[in-house]
Amino acid sequence: MHIPPGFGTAQTEGKVLKLHRSLYGLKQSPCAWFDRFRKAMVQMGYKQRDDGSEIKRLKQQLTKEFEVKDLGHLRYFLGIEVSQSAKRIYLSQRKYVLDLLTETGMTGCRPAFTPIEANQRLTKDGGSPVDREQYQRLVGRLIYLSHTRPDLAFAVSVVSQFMHDPRSQHLDAVMRIIRYLKGSPGKGLLYTCHGNLQIECYTDADWAGSVDDRRSTSGYCTFIGGNLFTWRSKKQNVVARSTAEAEFRAMAHGVCEVLWLKILLMELGLFQEKPLLLYCDNKAALDIAHNPVHHGRTKHIEIDRHFIKEKLDQGSSACHILVLQINLLMY
Template sequence: MKNNWHIHQLDVNNAFLHGDLDEEIYMKIPQGFAKEGDTRSKADHSLFIYDDKGIFVAALIYVDDVILVGNDTTKIKQTKDDLDTQFSIKHLGNLKYFLGIEVVKTSEGLVLSQRKYTLDILADCNFDGCRPSTFPIEKNHKLDQCEDAPKVDATCYRRLVGRLLYLQSTRPDVTYSVNVLSQFVADPRQPHMDAVYRVLRYLKTTVGQGVLLPRAGGFNLSAYCDSDWLGCPYTRRSRTGYILLLGGAPISWKTKKQSVVSRSSAEAEYRSMASTVSEILWVRWLLKDFNINSKEPTPLFCYNQAARHIANNPVFHELTKHVEMDCYFVRERVESKEVLPCPIATTMQIADLLTKRLGTQQLQFLLNKLGTRNLHARGGV
């Protein structure tokens, strides 16, 4: 396969679309590829791939925005011309800004950030000149419903939390904080708003921070999972957190409160492990569309010894009856050698970003392990 890769951005003229916008593009875009070799990804139906005789072109669609990436300029031009006859497209040049995400090419690779989006949030809240913070949420402060505290403007609170939710696309460091704050959108109180302001003060410190997709990272997939047992102070539900790395770069992460209360830390960790395995399978499935077939199992790093023991032990016992379905699911994937549970030191667990309140030192240590970059800071790439 050729090594010179090109990434282009296209915009579809809405005046040429009729009816269901998404479905019309999805049905017609394969006509932009030759009939031999074009594929609609089964893992992501908005992704189309052409791969034939060393020529590779992929098209990713979001409503009327399209990203084209490929290693053959002739095939890319042919695809754009065919799409132009269908939709009257506008060629926006090399990919630089897509859905609020800035894409910057550096000597190390591509850096994805949301600097402008972050600055807009700070400006709208008059936080341009606020006192910065080095971490997004108080380390020892656990928010609850705060029913005795004064109420705040619920519309303003919801708008802020909603905007922060989209910021998670390139900022795993604020994912946990935003997940906690989103629990109180129904009846926000002053301590909740103060916590949102703390996140904004942290963003002031790290406006240009983003994710690096390294040029020489390779295609080794790894995953980290964690949970905070009984972490919610008023429902006592635990929180699942996981992050997947491809070639050392974070490509998928999530934090979510578990649907039931776990009776032990092993149960909480195992439920987190099962969610992570589901995401691993989907990413492995997606990578196959790019002819990246991993013969080795994906290492899943979890520091809970009991959870790893349950995953590798085919004999049920008293601890597993409450998570029996998850046990069967994870063990099946371990036995098929798609996933390999691995131990890891607590200080090296990257998924702690998604389940715990971290101080400045540990937060920066884990972000450095993820390879985050701040192009607009002193010493940026």
């Protein structure tokens, strides 16, 4: 770090400053701050616990170490509204949605019942070009809104694929999402206690859904203790030659997610020794996972097959894949 103008003297010429603390705006700032906070907590002899009186005493000690202010219970953070009681926590972005409607002039529009039309297939040449900056700004706001709106995941995933060259058809799809928000601005995530921390995952795939490259879209959502925890909708990296292959790749993504959740709960000391449940509605994909005889006909998905089969062979601590006849919407 160079010496600021006006500070230089004869003793500092040709020298630089050694930076001991991270500056705001740097990517490593949150990591450096958390490491500093963790060291202070460890020095006080703390471990993770849930004790009201101890938390109050900790706040008093932290005021001696850092410049802190007690803001009470969390109510609003980065556009996310938090409503909590002794039995539940509700997250929403209602004000964020209303601001988006005002910005786009859609406060008086007619609401849509779904964020995207059923079986709608957008193409890269769908209509005339539109303002790219405006399109990217709207889609970017919808991406952030997806943090508390899993019902938007699939629709936002679709419109995000045309950020580099948006057309009128793509902008119409974005406006439909906004019309859908008009009818449900206060929707969000509800977390309640169900007395367990069972990990479950539901997977599905839209085979060859992309008209431009015929790639499939994978979708999954995971639950911990009956509460929605993570969700994702993303186009697959390669073309699937069958619906079974597309579903199988979605299962592989789901297995990775539940294993990550298991590691997370173990680090927090909250993991319960129960099977990790993975639900899929494609019988062919389930047969491939359980029966190694299919290996000769599935060399193109060999890595995913070995990965899932390995987790099944590990027994109760790995995944139990169950048949579930559902029509799982990826949004």
